[in-house]
Amino acid sequence: MVDPIFDYQFRLILIGDSTVGKSSLLKYFTEGKFAELSDPTVGVDFFARIIEVQDGTRIKLQLWDTAGQERFRSITKSYYRNSVGALLVYDVCNRSSFEHIPLWMMEAKRHIEPHRPVFALVGCKIDLVGTDNKNGARREVSCEEARMFAEENGLHHVETSAKTGLNVEEAFVLVAQEVYNRIQTGEYKVEDGWDGIKTGFNRPNGMDFNLLEAETVQSTCC
Amino acid sequence: MPSSDSEDFESADEGSPETDKKVRKKRTSSSHYSDSNSQETNTGDKVTAKDNSQKVNVEPNVEAKTDGWDDFDIDCPVENEKLTKVKETKKLTKEADKPQSTGWDDFDDWGNDDATATTAVTTEKTQTDKSAADIKELTDRLASATSKNSGWGWGWGVDSLLSTASAGITTLTSQVSQGISTVLETGIGAPDPEELARINAKTTENTEQKSSSEHKSIEPSVVQEKEQTSPNEGSFPFGSLFSGVTKFVETTGTKVIAGGLDTLETIGKKTMEVLQDGDPGLAKKRAMLGLDPGEKPVLSQILREAKAKADEEDKIREEKREAKEVHYENLFDDFEGLVHLEALEMLSKQVNMRIEERLRAAEPEKKQDIKETMQQVVELCEIPEDEEDDDEAPEHQSKPDALHDRLQTATQDLGLKLQFQPIVKQYTDVLAWLSSNSNLNEKAVYKRAVSSLAQATALAVEIYHKTAEMLLVKTRRSTADEADAMTQMTVVLTKHVGELATLFTANMNSIETDNKDQVNTYITNIFLESGNSSTYIQNAFQLTLPILQIGAV
Numbered sequence: 101m102v103d104p105i106f107d108y109q110f111r112l113i114l115i116g117d118s119t120v121g122k123s124s125l126l127k128y129f130t131e132g133k134f135a136e137l138s139d140p141t142v143g144v145d146f147f148a149r150i151i152e153v154q155d156g157t158r159i160k161l162q163l164w165d166t167a168g169q170e171r172f173r174s175i176t177k178s179y180y181r182n183s184v185g186a187l188l189v190y191d192v193c194n195r196s197s198f199e200h201i202p203l204w205m206m207e208a209k210r211h212i213e214p215h216r217p218v219f220a221l222v223g224c225k226i227d228l229v230g231t232d233n234k235n236g237a238r239r240e241v242s243c244e245e246a247r248m249f250a251e252e253n254g255l256h257h258v259e260t261s262a263k264t265g266l267n268v269e270e271a272f273v274l275v276a277q278e279v280y281n282r283i284q285t286g287e288y289k290v291e292d293g294w295d296g297i298k299t300g301f302n303r304p305n306g307m308d309f310n311l312l313e314a315e316t317v318q319s320t321c322c
Numbered sequence: 323m324p325s326s327d328s329e330d331f332e333s334a335d336e337g338s339p340e341t342d343k344k345v346r347k348k349r350t351s352s353s354h355y356s357d358s359n360s361q362e363t364n365t366g367d368k369v370t371a372k373d374n375s376q377k378v379n380v381e382p383n384v385e386a387k388t389d390g391w392d393d394f395d396i397d398c399p400v401e402n403e404k405l406t407k408v409k410e411t412k413k414l415t416k417e418a419d420k421p422q423s424t425g426w427d428d429f430d431d432w433g434n435d436d437a438t439a440t441t442a443v444t445t446e447k448t449q450t451d452k453s454a455a456d457i458k459e460l461t462d463r464l465a466s467a468t469s470k471n472s473g474w475g476w477g478w479g480v481d482s483l484l485s486t487a488s489a490g491i492t493t494l495t496s497q498v499s500q501g502i503s504t505v506l507e508t509g510i511g512a513p514d515p516e517e518l519a520r521i522n523a524k525t526t527e528n529t530e531q532k533s534s535s536e537h538k539s540i541e542p543s544v545v546q547e548k549e550q551t552s553p554n555e556g557s558f559p560f561g562s563l564f565s566g567v568t569k570f571v572e573t574t575g576t577k578v579i580a581g582g583l584d585t586l587e588t589i590g591k592k593t594m595e596v597l598q599d600g601d602p603g604l605a606k607k608r609a610m611l612g613l614d615p616g617e618k619p620v621l622s623q624i625l626r627e628a629k630a631k632a633d634e635e636d637k638i639r640e641e642k643r644e645a646k647e648v649h650y651e652n653l654f655d656d657f658e659g660l661v662h663l664e665a666l667e668m669l670s671k672q673v674n675m676r677i678e679e680r681l682r683a684a685e686p687e688k689k690q691d692i693k694e695t696m697q698q699v700v701e702l703c704e705i706p707e708d709e710e711d712d713d714e715a716p717e718h719q720s721k722p723d724a725l726h727d728r729l730q731t732a733t734q735d736l737g738l739k740l741q742f743q744p745i746v747k748q749y750t751d752v753l754a755w756l757s758s759n760s761n762l763n764e765k766a767v768y769k770r771a772v773s774s775l776a777q778a779t780a781l782a783v784e785i786y787h788k789t790a791e792m793l794l795v796k797t798r799r800s801t802a803d804e805a806d807a808m809t810q811m812t813v814v815l816t817k818h819v820g821e822l823a824t825l826f827t828a829n830m831n832s833i834e835t836d837n838k839d840q841v842n843t844y845i846t847n848i849f850l851e852s853g854n855s856s857t858y859i860q861n862a863f864q865l866t867l868p869i870l871q872i873g874a875v
Contacts, residue, residue: 143791144665146658162661171795178672179665295664 106150106160106300110279111182112272115204116189117197118168121224124262125189126165129272134263141167144179151273153280160300161276180211184288184296185218185275192223192259195240205253215296218278220256221246222271227261648772650851654858659780663862666787669794670865673872680875692875699871702805703863705812722750725818732810735803738792745781745818748774752822756829764833768844771826772851778822779855782815786862790869799873808870812863816856823852 114122123141128134130147147163164183166176180186186208190197205219223246229239243259250257256274260267282288283297290297647653654660681692719727726746733740752774759766789811793804827845835841 142788146661146665148658164665172791175669175791175794178668181668 106158108157108280108283109160109162109298109300110184110276111162111164111296112185112187112275113164113166113180113183113208114187114189115166115176115208116168116187117191117194117200118170120168120189120191120194120197121262122168122187122189123165125187125222125224125260125268125271126163128262128265128268130163132265134265140169141165141172143167143172143175149272151276153273153277157280158300159276159280161272163272177207177211180208182295183208183212183217184215184279185220186212187220187222187271187275188255189222189224190241190246191225192239192241192246193225193228198223198241198246201249215294217296218275218282219253220258220271220275220278221250223257223259224262226259226266227263648769650772650776650854653773653776654780657777657780659776659783659858662780662784662787663858663865666783666790666862666865669787669790670868673794673868677868677872677875695874696871699801699805699874700867702802703809703867703870705809705816705860720750721753722746725749725814728814729811732814733789733807735800736789736793736807737798737800737803738789738796740785740789740792742785745778745785745815748777748781749818749822752825756825762829762833764830764835764837764841764844767826767830767833768848771823771830771844771848774822774826775819775848775851775855778819779858782819782855782859783862785811785815786859786866790866793866793869793873796873801870801874804873805870808863808866812859815859819852819855819859823848823855 114126116122118140123138123145124134126145126147127138130149144167145165147165148160149163150158150160152158164179166172166179186205188201188204188208190201192198201221208217208219223241223243246259247257249255256278258267258271258274260271262268279288279297288297290299651660677696681689684692723746726742729740729742729745752770755770789808793799827848830841830845830848833841
């Protein structure tokens with residue numbers, strides 16, 4: 101069970117073609133495990149994990165793992181609305197999964213409107229690169245072109261491996277930090293009727309003592 | 323003043339009271355202090371009288387108590403100072419956050435005296451700002467009773483803070499040895515010494531000599547209270563004052579005496595005032611600098627209290643956390659029941675919108691058909707009245723397996739491959755937990771009961787959500803079968819959470835405990851949460867309705 105003490109809950113959605121590794125990415129991120137085989141996702145599955153952003157604020161990430169299969173497309177689009185962040189996931193060894201990224205991004209923008217989510221471009225299965233065509237796997241999407249696409253569209257880009265764990269954590273922290281930064285600047289706020297960002301259970305604080313101290317210092321000047 | 327003057331102390335005390343009386347009468351005219359006068363025994367210029375009396379009072383008071391003035395040095399000043407200090411300290415503690423000026427309002431227990439003192443202080447301070455020329459004039463003014471205040475005020479204004487600080491240290495140190503409680507008790511009676519002093523003053527005859535010696539007596543008291551005070555007095559314009567007093571004695575007789583007394587009063591008043599008024603800031607400063615050993619007991623007590631308070635808050639927080647651990651909705655959320663329900667609701671709304679679109683687009687007569695079909699689906703989905711078909715598990719079958727079979731049987735007409743393993747496994751775990759833990763206390767059972775109900779319900783809601791998703795992507799729909807299957811599944815799931823509740827309450831009842839009321843409360847809550855579970859399951863079922871309906875229209 102998830103530790104109940106957190107300051108915010110962000111809802112992030114993972115989208116991308118089927119079999120690019122969305123569920124594996126989430127499984128590694130939340131459970132630290134990697135499964136060679138897994139059933140295709142039906143509709144949407146849920147994962148959750150609490151992380152800390154730079155100032156120590158605890159964020160519960162509620163992760164919506166959508167089915168990539170075409171037949172669930174009509175269903176999954178119902179789930180976009182309440183997301184504050186979207187991870188656009190492709191397989192670095194699958195060219196077409198990268199070429200579909202613009203479509204996924206448009207789809208997400210359209211359904212999340214009027215909210216403007218934080219996007220991240222996440223390449224998966226980086227561990228397969230250089231394995232000599234073992235499963236016909238060869239890098240089909242260069243890091244440079246992905247990075248270029250990301251820069252053109254104002255996205256963060258990261259290449260990951262759910263098998264080795266490379267950059268998995270970073271991919272999610274990146275998005276969470278960006279969402280948190282936008283909360284700090286006032287661009288995002290908690291809104292009724294929108295579940296992209298919710299406040300969590302407050303942590304115990306020591307404010308009383310701080311106030312007392314400040315007061316004492318202040319009064320010495322009189 | 324030199325400490326050697328202390329020898330004259332006795333006589334000074336005796337003489338001073340009378341002088342006081344006279345001075346007061348003279349000063350009655352000063353309007354500033356009129357309010358306080360009424361309360362005073364003497365209606366005279368009570369400011370000075372007050373100040374003086376407070377200071378002087380200490381001595382008479384002590385005298386009354388101890389008889390022997392020899393002891394005075396040791397006890398009286400210290401004690402009196404102590405009282406003041408204690409008062410202040412208490413005040414400080416309570417009102418540390420308040421500004422000094424407002425702080426005075428709270429000194430009601432001190433009576434008008436305090437207020438008067440404050441006023442006097444203010445006046446004096448204002449005058450303190452005056453130029454050196456004024457200071458000269460001040461000496462002259464000593465001749466008249468009224469002017470003295472300002473003269474003294476000037477001297478005190480400079481050093482008052484330091485003297486107060488040192489005084490506080492000594493006083494508080496002595497406090498420590500005596501014990502806080504005693505001090506506090508004595509502190510309450512602080513005003514009394516003043517009264518006593520006044521009475522003394524009335525009854526005792528005084529002479530000019532005595533009055534002059536009285537000046538000196540004040541010094542001893544101050545010196546006794548704190549050795550550090552002496553530097554202050556050095557800078558103090560005592561010399562000029564004394565010369566002025568002498569001059570007055572020669573020239574104006576009683577006026578001079580009055581002046582001397584006023585001086586004394588001023589000193590006393592100043593002392594009291596500084597101790598009381600200046601203290602809030604100083605106490606904090608002292609505390610900050612760690613100079614005040616006397617403050618430490620109080621400070622530590624404050625800290626202790628703060629710690630106790632913090633502990634209490636921690637405890638409450640822990641209890642809340644504990645409460646959250648057995649809070650059904652939170653657990654339901656943690657088991658992802660809520661988010662499945664929410665996702666199901668999104669689907670449901672989406673499908674409803676599609677149905678309405680179809681209705682709008684349909685021909686009028688077709689519309690009626692659609693509505694009727696939808697109504698038929700609703701009727702198909704009505705949960706049958708509790709027909710107690712004894713679906714007891716066969717002997718050879720375990721309860722979890724029986725649950726799995728019932729779910730499979732109920733949903734076989736859906737034509738979907740649904741995953742019931744999670745809810746079956748959870749049931750297995752619950753049964754294992756209940757049978758393997760025989761010496762459980764009621765609280766543990768309760769927690770597990772609520773958690774298990776929340777988890778089973780979350781898993782049930784997930785089944786509805788997944789079923790809805792799969793129905794929506796199903797190519798060939800058979801709405802009647804689906805509706806029937808979903809209804810049966812709902813019955814099975816609802817019974818399942820009821821069964822869970824029964825298992826836990828039965829276990830709870832078997833616990834031997836002294837706290838039967840608590841057990842009964844727990845049992846009631848378990849049944850309430852089981853009802854809650856049924857409600858969630860019913861809601862999930864209702865949300866699935868449009869998904870069934872759209873297959874038919």
